[in-house]
Amino acid sequence: SYEVIQPLSVSVALGQTARITCGGNNIGYKNVHWYQQRPGQAPVLVMYRDNKRPPGIPERFSGSNSGNTATLTISGAQSGDEADYCCQVWDTSRVVFGGGTKLTVL
Amino acid sequence: QVQLQQWGAGLLKPSETLSLTCAVYGGSLSGNYWNWIRQPPGKGLEWIGEINDSGNYNNNPSLKSRVTIAVDTSKNQFSLKMSSVTAADTAMYFCARGLAGTGSAFDIWGQGTLVTVSS
Numbered sequence: 001s002y003e004v005i006q007p008l009s010v011s012v013a014l015g016q017t018a019r020i021t022c023g024g025n026n027i028g029y030k031n032v033h034w035y036q037q038r039p040g041q042a043p044v045l046v047m048y049r050d051n052k053r054p055p056g057i058p059e060r061f062s063g064s065n066s067g068n069t070a071t072l073t074i075s076g077a078q079s080g081d082e083a084d085y086c087c088q089v090w091d092t093s094r095v096v097f098g099g100g101t102k103l104t105v106l
Numbered sequence: 107q108v109q110l111q112q113w114g115a116g117l118l119k120p121s122e123t124l125s126l127t128c129a130v131y132g133g134s135l136s137g138n139y140w141n142w143i144r145q146p147p148g149k150g151l152e153w154i155g156e157i158n159d160s161g162n163y164n165n166n167p168s169l170k171s172r173v174t175i176a177v178d179t180s181k182n183q184f185s186l187k188m189s190s191v192t193a194a195d196t197a198m199y200f201c202a203r204g205l206a207g208t209g210s211a212f213d214i215w216g217q218g219t220l221v222t223v224s225s
Binding site: 031043 | 143153156209210217
């Protein structure tokens with residue numbers, strides 16, 4: 001079955017650029033979605049179909065997907081961006097989630 | 107604005123059946139798939155399954171034999187039943203809308219229901 005791999009944690013200095021990756025075999029051929037989840041809350045969709053921002057998501061959030069890696073990029077990281085981020089794909093009639101990456105803003 | 111509100115029993119004994127319902131407010135069931143997703147404490151998200159207003163569904167193969175997802179269009183609700191629960195089924199359970207045309211991007215989520223399985 002298809003798997004997607006994320007780093008357990010990423011750290012970024014306040015105001016700098018954070019990049020969170022999601023790896024999978026030929027993931028570039030799939031639609032990748034990204035969620036932000038703060039403790040005790042439901043996930044929030046922050047990027048869909050690789051690089052589309054839902055309404056209300058700041059332009060600081062962007063996405064890309066090519067080859068074996070999809071990337072969520074957060075420019076000008078703010079303290080409020082500190083959260084868990086999870087990627088998701090659809091493969092062979094099922095949804096696959098990555099394990100999630102904890103973003104720490106220093 | 108579409109909102110999801112979910113409810114169900116939060117404490118179960120091993121071997122019992124988990125039962126959750128999710129109501130859709132501010133919109134209809136048609137045109138999208140409606141999903142159940144869970145998250146064990148301190149762990150990642152796990153997709154359980156989805157259904158549309160016609161009753162077409164897909165389930166996670168790892169849970170398929172224990173899971174039933176149903177839709178009630180007259181009440182604008184969909185539901186989850188999971189039989190023979192064990193401690194491994196302890197998790198926060200979410201309902202979510204799979205946005206049409208996106209390859210199942212979950213754009214709207216319920217508030218979550220914590221289900222604990224303990225004897």
